[in-house]
Amino acid sequence: MESKWDVYKLNQLVSIVRGASPRPIREYITTDVDGVNWIKIGDVKPDSKYITETKEKITIEGAKKSRFVKKGDFILSNSMSFGRPYIMEIEGCIHDGWLLLSDFTKNLNKDYLYNILSDKIVQEQFISAASGGTSVDNLNIDKVAYTQIPLPPLDIQQKIVAEIEVLEAKEKRAREEVEGLKLKTKEIFESINSLNKVSLEDISENLDNLRKPVTKGYREKGEIPYYGASGIIDYVSNYILDDFVLLVSEDGANLKARTSPIAFTVNGKIWVNNHAHILKFRDKATHKLVEIYLNKTDISEYITGQAQPKLNQQNLNAIKIPLPPLAKQQKIVSQIEKIEAQIALLEGQIGVIPQEKEAVLRAYL
Structure with a gap:
């Protein structure tokens, strides 16, 4: 590792030991x-820095x-989502899926350590060490112990921490604004x-009869987007429709998981x-209102199948949509589009924070 500062092995700066689990755990x-907090991976959120509570x-x-x-x-998690550091804000016990880092050397700022452990400088070392030729990636004490850490003087560490804290405060404000804007959208729909409510079939024309599945090996490559349940999956040389339409997922796990939109607008040749x-x-206002409504509303009562969720045409047509007069639809859509634009801007700012943190570390190290 190249750095303008001395580089240390992690075990030269902290004590590293593995967690332990009483077995069988259910008996304990x-x-x-008066029980002792039992800290599990499921107790922490992916973006959390601190552990503040446990479920058991x-x-x-x-x-x-x-x-x-x-x-x-x-x-530090040593398997599954390995290498992710957390700072304890409570006392408790950890099982053998965790490593404990404690007894920090006096010339080490804890917040600096957290940031350097979270950065690519260390994470890439963890990934390389964890792969180790086995079928399951994991970290053990020896692998973590030999991880290299650049250690600038304490005053430089504090400057790094101060600049990163400014970025974290900016991120926190942006996330709070996003949540506030999402609440506004929810309030609009509640209103x-x-x-x-009207059935979807009463306000739309279903064009499913135009659909044509083509096995991948028989598709002729081109520039026309080929759509599936969750969006573009290929590009082909011909089209079945040239129009402004709304596509709605018919099947797939995302109908229940809702990790991406189930309804999306397409325009042009498809x-x-x-x-x-x-x-x-x-009307485009009705189109947009339905799109937003489907993406923000629980429609699980219309979905069949557990292992293979499906929204068939009959159930799609039966979905009830609250439909105000056209003028109000246009006003609602305008409000929500402005909110979504603000959310997209804020999420863009949030998205570059990790790179900005990395840039701070690179500048000093």
Whole structure:
């Protein structure tokens, strides 16, 4: 590793030990208020820096067979989503899926350590060490111990931390603004939910009869987007439709997971397979209102199948949509589009924060 500062192995700066689990664990889980916090991977959010609570506790006897961690200690996941550091804001016990970092050397700022452990400088070392030729990627004490850390003087560490904290405050404000804007969107829909609802088939024309699935090996390459349940999956040389339409997922896990939109607007020449419904509306405001409504509303009552969720045409047509007069539709769509533009801008700012943090570290190290 190249750095203008001395580089140390991590075990020269902190003590590293593995967690331990009393077994069988179910015999040590307790609801007693005097139980000891039992820290599991599921207790932490991906973007969290601190661990502040746990869902379960273990008995005092169980704690004697585990590894106790104190407030201010670091824990590091050593399997699954390995290498992610967290700072303890509570006391508790950790199982053997965690490593404990404690007894920090005096010339090490804890917040600097957190940032350097989270950065590519260290994460890439973790990835390389974890792969290790086995079928399951994991980190053990030895692999983590030999991780290299550049260590500038304490005053430089503090400057790094201060600049990163400015970025974190900016990110926090942006996330709060996003949540506030999403709440506004929710309130807009709640304001029309009391209106009389109409079936989707009464306000749209279903064009599913135009769909044509083509096996990948028989598709002729081109520049026309070929759509499936969740968006573009290929490009072909011909089209089945040249129009402004709304595509709605017919099947797939995303109908329940909702990690991406289930309804999306397409405009122009397209080819659509049999995994997405095609809807056409008379008014663009109605089109957009339906798109937003489907993406923000729980429609699980219309979905069949557990292992293979499906929204068939009959159920799609039956979905009830609150539909105010056209003028109000246009006003609502305008409001929501402005909100979505603001959210996109804020999420863009949030998205570059990791690169900005990385740039701070690179500038000093």
